[in-house]
Amino acid sequence: xxxxxxxxxxxxxxxxxxxxxxxxxxxxxxxxxxxxxxxxxxxxxxxxxxxxxxxxxxxxxxxxxxxxxxxxxxxxxxxxxxxxxxxxxxxxxxxxxxxxxxxx
Numbered sequence: 001x002x003x004x005x006x007x008x009x010x011x012x013x014x015x016x017x018x019x020x021x022x023x024x025x026x027x028x029x030x031x032x033x034x035x036x037x038x039x040x041x042x043x044x045x046x047x048x049x050x051x052x053x054x055x056x057x058x059x060x061x062x063x064x065x066x067x068x069x070x071x072x073x074x075x076x077x078x079x080x081x082x083x084x085x086x087x088x089x090x091x092x093x094x095x096x097x098x099x100x101x102x103x104x
Contacts, residue, residue: 001039001057004064005097008052014083015047021080028072036067052084054094 010018022043033041037059044053058064067073068091077090085093 001059002061002064003055003057003099003102005053005055005099006094007097008054008084008092008094010045010050010052010084012050015045015050017083018045018052018080021083026072026076029076032067032070032072036070037063038067 039057039059041056042054044055045051046053056064074090077086077092080086080092081090087093
């Protein structure tokens with residue numbers, strides 16, 4: 001497995017809405033995430049700074065990157081762009097993190 005982590009930002013007044021939308025994640029989104037090799041996907045919120053930390057284990061970099069080209073992912077981004085900073089294509093502005101330590 002390949003460990004991936006990133007940070008994103010959430011608009012300060014959108015914490016509950018972000019949770020609500022993820023609590024109601026679409027079944028086809030979950031299906032596509034799994035089909036693109038995602039496992040153990042977690043997102044954490046720092047409520048003081050509105051910073052999001054995302055962690056996912058993937059099977060393959062190319063397969064994971066292809067997730068961004070799916071129709072369901074594009075719909076998800078469009079739905080989320082009103083509560084978090086996003087690029088012109090509605091993808092969330094994210095900073096990938098480099099793993100520097102791992103304990104098994």
